[in-house]
Amino acid sequence: MVIIVTVLERAAELDALASMVRESLGGGRAVAVVEGPAGVGKSALLAWAAQHGHDQGLTVLQASCCADERGLPFGAVRQLLEPAVLAAGPDERASLLSGVAECCQRVFEPDADHARTGTDPSPTSFPQIHALFMLALRLAERAPLLLLIDDVHDADPLSRKWLTYLARRLPSSRISLGVAHRMGANSAEDTLVAELRTQPGCRRLRPSPLSPRGAADWLEDALGTELEPEVHSLCRRATGGNPYVLHALADDLLRSGIPVVRAELLRLEALIARSLMHHLPVLMRRHSPSVLKVAAAVAVLKRVRGMELLSDVVRLDQVAVAGAVTVLEHAGLLEPGPPWQLPHPLVAEALLAQVGEAAGKQLRAQAASSLVTLGGNDTEVADLLLGTEPEDLPWRVQVLRAAAQQAMDRFDMRTAREYLARALREPPAEADRAQILARLRITEVPSNPSAAAGLRTAVAEEVEPAERARLVPHLAGALTRTGHAEEAIGLLDAFAAEIPEADQESLYRLWAQGILLLVEQSPMLADMWITRASIGQGLTGRTPGQRFLLATLALQTTLTGRGAHTAVILAEYALGRFDPPTDPMLTGAFAIMALLHADRLKEAAHWYKELIATGLERQPPLLRSLVLSQRAKLAFRLGDLHSALELGREAVTLASADQRYRPYAAAQVVHALLELGDIPEATRVCRSSFEEPVGNHWSWTPLLASRAQLRLVQGQHEAALGDLEECGRRQVAGGYDNPAMAPWRSQAALIHGHFGDLATGTRLAREELELARKWGSPRTMAASLRVLGMLSTGPSALEALSEAVALLETTQARTDLAHAVTDLGQALYEAGQTEPARARLRQALALAEASRAQPLAERAFQALLATGARPRRKRQSGIQALTDRERRIAVLAAEGMTNQQIAAELFIARRTVEFHLTRVYRKLGIDGRDNLAETMTEPEQPLPQNSPAPLLP
Numbered sequence: 001m002v003i004i005v006t007v008l009e010r011a012a013e014l015d016a017l018a019s020m021v022r023e024s025l026g027g028g029r030a031v032a033v034v035e036g037p038a039g040v041g042k043s044a045l046l047a048w049a050a051q052h053g054h055d056q057g058l059t060v061l062q063a064s065c066c067a068d069e070r071g072l073p074f075g076a077v078r079q080l081l082e083p084a085v086l087a088a089g090p091d092e093r094a095s096l097l098s099g100v101a102e103c104c105q106r107v108f109e110p111d112a113d114h115a116r117t118g119t120d121p122s123p124t125s126f127p128q129i130h131a132l133f134m135l136a137l138r139l140a141e142r143a144p145l146l147l148l149i150d151d152v153h154d155a156d157p158l159s160r161k162w163l164t165y166l167a168r169r170l171p172s173s174r175i176s177l178g179v180a181h182r183m184g185a186n187s188a189e190d191t192l193v194a195e196l197r198t199q200p201g202c203r204r205l206r207p208s209p210l211s212p213r214g215a216a217d218w219l220e221d222a223l224g225t226e227l228e229p230e231v232h233s234l235c236r237r238a239t240g241g242n243p244y245v246l247h248a249l250a251d252d253l254l255r256s257g258i259p260v261v262r263a264e265l266l267r268l269e270a271l272i273a274r275s276l277m278h279h280l281p282v283l284m285r286r287h288s289p290s291v292l293k294v295a296a297a298v299a300v301l302k303r304v305r306g307m308e309l310l311s312d313v314v315r316l317d318q319v320a321v322a323g324a325v326t327v328l329e330h331a332g333l334l335e336p337g338p339p340w341q342l343p344h345p346l347v348a349e350a351l352l353a354q355v356g357e358a359a360g361k362q363l364r365a366q367a368a369s370s371l372v373t374l375g376g377n378d379t380e381v382a383d384l385l386l387g388t389e390p391e392d393l394p395w396r397v398q399v400l401r402a403a404a405q406q407a408m409d410r411f412d413m414r415t416a417r418e419y420l421a422r423a424l425r426e427p428p429a430e431a432d433r434a435q436i437l438a439r440l441r442i443t444e445v446p447s448n449p450s451a452a453a454g455l456r457t458a459v460a461e462e463v464e465p466a467e468r469a470r471l472v473p474h475l476a477g478a479l480t481r482t483g484h485a486e487e488a489i490g491l492l493d494a495f496a497a498e499i500p501e502a503d504q505e506s507l508y509r510l511w512a513q514g515i516l517l518l519v520e521q522s523p524m525l526a527d528m529w530i531t532r533a534s535i536g537q538g539l540t541g542r543t544p545g546q547r548f549l550l551a552t553l554a555l556q557t558t559l560t561g562r563g564a565h566t567a568v569i570l571a572e573y574a575l576g577r578f579d580p581p582t583d584p585m586l587t588g589a590f591a592i593m594a595l596l597h598a599d600r601l602k603e604a605a606h607w608y609k610e611l612i613a614t615g616l617e618r619q620p621p622l623l624r625s626l627v628l629s630q631r632a633k634l635a636f637r638l639g640d641l642h643s644a645l646e647l648g649r650e651a652v653t654l655a656s657a658d659q660r661y662r663p664y665a666a667a668q669v670v671h672a673l674l675e676l677g678d679i680p681e682a683t684r685v686c687r688s689s690f691e692e693p694v695g696n697h698w699s700w701t702p703l704l705a706s707r708a709q710l711r712l713v714q715g716q717h718e719a720a721l722g723d724l725e726e727c728g729r730r731q732v733a734g735g736y737d738n739p740a741m742a743p744w745r746s747q748a749a750l751i752h753g754h755f756g757d758l759a760t761g762t763r764l765a766r767e768e769l770e771l772a773r774k775w776g777s778p779r780t781m782a783a784s785l786r787v788l789g790m791l792s793t794g795p796s797a798l799e800a801l802s803e804a805v806a807l808l809e810t811t812q813a814r815t816d817l818a819h820a821v822t823d824l825g826q827a828l829y830e831a832g833q834t835e836p837a838r839a840r841l842r843q844a845l846a847l848a849e850a851s852r853a854q855p856l857a858e859r860a861f862q863a864l865l866a867t868g869a870r871p872r873r874k875r876q877s878g879i880q881a882l883t884d885r886e887r888r889i890a891v892l893a894a895e896g897m898t899n900q901q902i903a904a905e906l907f908i909a910r911r912t913v914e915f916h917l918t919r920v921y922r923k924l925g926i927d928g929r930d931n932l933a934e935t936m937t938e939p940e941q942p943l944p945q946n947s948p949a950p951l952l953p
Helices: 003-004 013-023 043-054 075-087 090-096 098-110 125-143 157-165 187-197 212-223 229-239 241-258 263-284 289-301 305-313 318-331 343-354 355-373 378-385 395-408 413-425 430-444 449-461 465-481 485-498 504-521 524-534 544-560 564-576 585-597 602-611 621-638 639-654 662-676 678-687 700-713 717-735 744-754 758-775 778-791 794-810 814-830 833-852 854-866 884-894 899-906 910-924 931-936
Strands: 031-036 058-062 146-152 175-182 203-205
Touching: 003 884, 013 031, 013 043, 013 175, 013 203, 013 430, 013 794, 031 043, 031 187, 031 544, 043 146, 043 175, 058 075, 058 125, 058 910, 075 098, 075 125, 075 395, 075 621, 090 125, 090 413, 098 125, 098 343, 125 146, 125 157, 125 175, 125 504, 125 662, 146 187, 157 175, 157 931, 175 263, 187 343, 212 241, 212 910, 229 241, 229 263, 229 910, 241 263, 263 289, 263 343, 289 305, 289 318, 289 343, 289 355, 305 318, 318 778, 343 355, 355 378, 355 395, 355 430, 355 485, 378 395, 378 413, 395 413, 395 430, 430 794, 449 465, 465 485, 465 504, 485 504, 485 524, 504 524, 524 544, 544 564, 544 585, 564 585, 585 621, 602 621, 621 639, 621 814, 639 662, 639 884, 662 678, 678 700, 700 717, 717 744, 744 758, 744 778, 758 778, 778 794, 778 814, 794 814, 814 833, 814 854, 833 854, 884 910, 884 931, 910 931
Parallel strands: 031 175, 031 203, 058 146, 146 175
Antiparallel strands: none
């Protein structure tokens, strides 16, 4: 069973070994060299060859070499030939060892002199070498002989000498030879391996680490259970697909008793970390010390773009470094490069633990120095310096300050704080210390508003205008968060008066920063300041400062619901000349957010693609989380629910270190899960999201609204109403009561209707409709009309629902349209209009199935049945079962693109491609890519009319 499992994905290698056995059976001679790093499965291939040879009737003799036995003369040869000699009867043995073979008898005698080392064969050994060769020939005369030597690099010198001697004489024998040789081993065995490689027809086999699919199959077989994609992805990345590490991990998992399921990912990660700490050093010790040095250097650097840097860090020549890199790549412990990186952070942790804390700090210090010499960027160097001891070096302070400023420019205050605190430890010159402390206080204010006292002092003492321009907005933010908003506005106005007329760009940036600070706490305060100071009048988006201000105004207009038309105009001016990296990424993010909530979905999708193409992955996690959350919301509205879920989950992960936008991201995940029918997972996400205290930021209201929806599904109507009323309290008090952001009134109206209080429900729905008409986006108005229709009966219900559907049909909001059409279909049937009802319900079913919204599809299906129709069930396998994302990835893979190429084409991670292809193979009932092109030629069924393309192509 072990052999069957460990030769997964080794079809080419097994074919080569099988042909070697066939050639040997025919009396010919064959040679195979299995090369690779430790743990990649060389021994398993030789074991398979031995078993296959035995099964075919060959005489198979085996030896497994060991470094501890290198001092035993002819140790490997004895392992090979001694069993055959001892198994022969007295007469046959005498015949085998007669004549020229007689002088090798001493090798097999129990009292042979093994004290003599075999490190430097003397001339007297050569008669024995020839005698042993003759012995092998005589054994081969009886039946073709297959010799298999594992770990030949560890063979003793005399055995290597004999094998080299044999290799040169194989053409005249009936002997076949197969050896396993560790890549990157010492050069002493080069003569033997080189000799074997030059043999005509030599089969050179280089087994690779297991692919994601192969690793998943291996683990599922070893653990006896089917693994969820997240679990096998974690295991594969943490092991690199290396069979030795996979085998060790499987044993540890079985012994632990931890359920191998997604819900236990945190415990599984901890177990995998311990497993790697134990087994990775075993693997590394089988290679030369240079391999561990290079692996540890990559762990420190995270991403290595050039061999020169790696060579400088480990202090080895580039030839040695290149050899170590090749070994690590073939072992699956290094992603092929350049750039080179480890497959998983857990691998880095295990490697750094092996080299030790002190050595790790020295590596980081050397890497930082090398990067500076080679022109590395400040952020890369600063990240390395965080893990070093202070050395009182001025260049370090300069780099840390520069990196901190870059982080602050990206609004990444946590990272900037780390850099500045480390700069103070170096320490800096006394003349620089005051400015570093002032910047440090700036970074502390968002998480600790009480730091405003020190910042106030710094502002008062600072006379340099540029430095005051950096300090004032942050002091204003601290004042706002501590309940002193009017004082903050006064401070901003006072500083605005100090800005020279010729420096309007600084004024625009100050206004934008001030609006953002006020919006964070209360958009209504921002609105008051904008009106009082006449901010933003006459702007056309001519400069980056104007565009940033316009985008900020578009966001503020959206939150306060002052008019979708106005918000769109501001957003379009902001985006008209948008030019990253000259413009901050926030300009794009805020402007697109306005487009999204104004139902300009096509334009929003276009600009999100532009943001990705211009380097979103290089932005701080907080900003990336906000953009991904918005993309998730867009995908949800377009009906691409799986993309919405995936994007939302990624946004939650990115925002975990900063609470500001995490609730907003979690809300998108919960909405998608509810629409897909995964109530248990939606419950888990909600529970984990509310483990932290609920903050005052506007992003908490969408999460409260999503929890209310979950509680409605679970039948907890009173708890749901409580969440919605809290949404209302927050939005009304904060002045951001736009139903396009969180339609709390219409949801609360339905609950009041459930309790029989139609008057309250209708009042709330009408209030929301009035606000929605003021905002002016079709989807927002349709949501309120839909609820009014559900609370009404007769012609009033049909009128409201028909208007809702008509509005939604002018947009691309497929998910909302599917719900509204379902409600209209049911209302038509209740009004006795059976045929129109069936037509609408068929449309709703098609929309729901196109979005994979299973609960809605089931509701439409049951409503159709109630009308007497006989709708067909949706296929759950074949091409029609693929999601839009899966279908797109499958098409690209069928066209011959690699996973990496697909990831680059679609702007997604390679592991995301692997995850979706795994699902594709299962749904299509195929084993892999080889059958994909043929399977994907099945004619596609068209999507319902007006159904959009998926957000992610």
